[in-house]
Amino acid sequence: MKEYTDRQIEIMEAATARIDQFGIQNLTIKNLAADIGLSEPALYRHFKSKNEILLSLLNYFLLEMKIRIKGISLGSDTTAGDELRAIFNSQLKTFMARPAIVSVIFAESIFHFDKTLSNKVSEIMNMMHELVIANIQKGQEDEQYGKLINASTITTIITGGMRMVVLKWKISSNKSNLVKDGMVVLEGILKMIEKK
């Protein structure tokens, strides 16, 4: 398992904050070093290139997310709907607590200049898709969800709706209530697919 030193984490967090506030174009080694209070070459003691910083922070957040979601504990009699509620509640709460992360992992377009980086962002998106579609398929088999619409389409609607809530929250400068708005959308979709 990959591990990171305290200094590496400090660098990755600072880089994320800069991207969040000023965009990827403003993330330069000079700015980043100044944020931390180090000289530019000092950063190269901890990462061998600027691209490695970006790749590492994506890996870092992906790992963190996997561990957190795996750690969500559910009672044995939990419904499929409640499982979805728990997953997205955890996701949205994390985003609200650390808004800068969102600007990095939701922004495939900013890494368009490098295949390795954009693939990593796609990987994060795929992970969420797989998580949701598994839930929908199981819920349909168990007759908890209707089968009027196929699982893949429902998954697209759910992940798309959630992303849209996050995007609006970003545009509002994180002023809207992400968790509340997100749960309203999820509840709306569930209301349409859950059998009573």
Place this chain on the structure above:
Amino acid sequence: MKEYTDRQIEIMEAATARIDQFGIQNLTIKNLAADIGLSEPALYRHFKSKNEILLSLLNYFLLEMKIRIKGISLGSDTTAGDELRAIFNSQLKTFMARPAIVSVIFAESIFHFDKTLSNKVSEIMNMMHELVIANIQKGQEDEQYGKLINASTITTIITGGMRMVVLKWKISSNKSNLVKDGMVVLEGILKMIEKK
């Protein structure tokens, strides 16, 4: 009304194509000039700065979109659902015909370095939101859509779902069938909200 010379349009199209293929980081005046077969200073005869090229192309596509959507003709007995189908069918067909546009108008994050530019992208997004929410509200008043979920939430679900389809199409390198996939998602949502 703003108008653009042939040369300006050529520059804006080339800039859009470059962003689409290689990302905003690769859009330099040097590259752009080479694409068109001109020298760098020649571009400054047509736009006073690089930022003005970007702002102009966003305006150009926004204007084009407004005109196209306004031009969609509907019979007097068209249902609200059919109006939505017509709007998104037109949108998706346009995106398939000119894929590069999508990389520009769907990517608020790449313009994060400039408020004027990111506001313009938000404006395009808002336009779609207003269009959809008006349809939903009217459809609910006319008892064509159910009122189980409020119009704002449904709008978020629809626009989010459509964006997700477009995003997947982009990630698939425009290989998936955008119009078909998009209409399946829209049909799925309509199936849930339309009264029979």
Place this chain on the structure above:
DNA sequence: TATCTTTGTTAGCGAACACTAACTAACAAT
């Protein structure tokens, strides 16, 4: 005590960036 490793520094490299100065050829207007 002597040496090695770690983590920082200052100074500076070549390349690329957006943009400008100065000039020119083609053409339109008076």
Place this chain on the structure above:
DNA sequence: ATTGTTAGTTAGTGTTCGCTAACAAAGATA
């Protein structure tokens, strides 16, 4: 015929970029 405008050129500006060479201080290790 003269003049002005348009749209292009070559050459070069200062700045910033990612990154490196060379060196230094501190602590761990032998």
